[in-house]
Amino acid sequence: MGENIIRRTITRLMVPFIQLFALYVIVHGDSGPGGGFQGGVILGASFILYAIVFGSEAGRRRVPAPVTDVLSSVGVLIYAGIGLLCLLLGSAFLDYRALPFKDPHLAGHYGIFGIEIGVGLTVAAVMVTIFFETAHRGEGGETRDG
Amino acid sequence: MIDILLLTLLVLCALAAVEMRDLLSAGLVLSGYSLLMAVVWTRLNAVDVAFTEASVGAGITTVLLIAALSRTDRGEALVSRTRREIPSLILILLTGAVLVYGTLDMPDFRDPGAPAHHHVAPRYIEGSAHEVGVVNMVTAILAAYRGYDTLGETTVIFTAGMSVILLLRRRKQRG
Amino acid sequence: MDELILGKYNYWVYVALMMIGFYAVIAKPNLIKKIIGVNIFQTAVFLFYISIGKVEGGTAPIVWDQAVHYDNPIPHVLILTAIVVSVSTTAVAFALIIKIKERFGTIEEDQIRDLRRTPTGEET
Numbered sequence: 001m002g003e004n005i006i007r008r009t010i011t012r013l014m015v016p017f018i019q020l021f022a023l024y025v026i027v028h029g030d031s032g033p034g035g036g037f038q039g040g041v042i043l044g045a046s047f048i049l050y051a052i053v054f055g056s057e058a059g060r061r062r063v064p065a066p067v068t069d070v071l072s073s074v075g076v077l078i079y080a081g082i083g084l085l086c087l088l089l090g091s092a093f094l095d096y097r098a099l100p101f102k103d104p105h106l107a108g109h110y111g112i113f114g115i116e117i118g119v120g121l122t123v124a125a126v127m128v129t130i131f132f133e134t135a136h137r138g139e140g141g142e143t144r145d146g
Numbered sequence: 147m148i149d150i151l152l153l154t155l156l157v158l159c160a161l162a163a164v165e166m167r168d169l170l171s172a173g174l175v176l177s178g179y180s181l182l183m184a185v186v187w188t189r190l191n192a193v194d195v196a197f198t199e200a201s202v203g204a205g206i207t208t209v210l211l212i213a214a215l216s217r218t219d220r221g222e223a224l225v226s227r228t229r230r231e232i233p234s235l236i237l238i239l240l241t242g243a244v245l246v247y248g249t250l251d252m253p254d255f256r257d258p259g260a261p262a263h264h265h266v267a268p269r270y271i272e273g274s275a276h277e278v279g280v281v282n283m284v285t286a287i288l289a290a291y292r293g294y295d296t297l298g299e300t301t302v303i304f305t306a307g308m309s310v311i312l313l314l315r316r317r318k319q320r321g
Numbered sequence: 322m323d324e325l326i327l328g329k330y331n332y333w334v335y336v337a338l339m340m341i342g343f344y345a346v347i348a349k350p351n352l353i354k355k356i357i358g359v360n361i362f363q364t365a366v367f368l369f370y371i372s373i374g375k376v377e378g379g380t381a382p383i384v385w386d387q388a389v390h391y392d393n394p395i396p397h398v399l400i401l402t403a404i405v406v407s408v409s410t411t412a413v414a415f416a417l418i419i420k421i422k423e424r425f426g427t428i429e430e431d432q433i434r435d436l437r438r439t440p441t442g443e444e445t
């Protein structure tokens with residue numbers, strides 16, 4: 001515990017800022033470098049950092065398997081859902097000008113914002129899932145099919 | 147000058163990562179190679195791509211490699227039954243020669259008259275400020291002009307996550 | 322001859338990087354070393370692609386009032402997608418390697434081939 005305390009304290013301090021930076025990168029994708037993918041990867045990396053320092057059991061308790069599974073699908077659904085919404089409102093698939101905002105530029109902004117959120121969610125959830133499935137030591141060491 | 151230094155370091159890192167027998171060290175050298183690649187891309191003004199490579203290549207790939215190494219062997223075998231160095235060297239020299247012969251026909255580096263800059267690119271560069279209203283042209287192309295491709299890319303990531311779950315997740319033993 | 326080398330030597334360095342990665346894929350029997358080689362090959366191809374988009378005197382493709390020329394943003398978009406796809410395939414490749422290790426006990430390609438050939442070995 002003695003040598004771990006530095007790592008744990010620093011990680012506890014850093015993880016909220018990393019997540020805040022990740023959200024900043026996702027949301028400001030249209031006015032600077034960044035976007036859904038980069039922010040999603042940074043968000044996933046914050047959970048991976050927590051799991052590396054505190055153990056994968058503790059990390060998996062924070063983001064349990066059902067949560068990451070559902071979130072990775074929800075992101076793709078948001079993306080496709082916005083596209084379908086544009087289709088249902090009378091225009092082409094993923095044509096943001098059909099969205100009900102006054103100004104087509106504003107509609108474009110909101111459409112892109114929604115899409116980036118969806119992409120960020122999926123990427124973060126999938127990165128966390130891949131890490132936990134790859135690094136997880138099986139209890140007892142037996143595999144499923146022997 | 148710094149470009150030549152960066153390119154030389156890139157080649158040295160790639161050689162080191164390929165030749166090292168300790169796979170953990172090779173993975174860390176690969177992480178340094180990814181970071182240097184991100185710096186080279188920043189020098190080429192590809193800021194979005196450098197951001198992605200730094201976070202994905204130097205971050206996620208290294209973590210996945212170390213996690214995979216924790217469940218397989220850390221070192222490469224000393225002696226392998228089939229020695230394939232000489233035929234492989236001949237093959238890569240031939241392929242490299244063919245590729246270099248192909249680059250002789252390409253437009254010069256940084257040539258503004260290259261055909262890559264004349265068909266769709268001016269439309270996207272103009273339209274990103276006027277049609278879409280977004281300052282970052284790469285995001286405008288990714289999310290507006292070529293949004294359908296980005297949906298496919300998100301599906302690819304989702305499929306990778308599902309594949310890893312299917313391959314590696316253990317069902318809880320019952321009884 | 323000088324202009325030829327000056328205008329093209331970048332491409333030759335990228336071809337050299339590609340060949341280093343290619344060598345790792347075909348010459349090294351260890352599966353993880355092959356994946357490292359695939360990664361190097363992929364990033365070298367990305368570098369080649371991005372260098373096509375660079376324009377003399379161009380700035381980053383973000384709208385800026387003091388910019389005269391912009392770099393071509395289309396290669397950036399394509400390579401962004403390609404980087405993400407590359408990490409996805411690398412993740413699945415590592416998952417497969419872990420399964421191979423569980424099944425055969427080794428990740429050296431020639432040892433796996435031997436194990437699959439002997440009648441007392443692990444036959445699929």
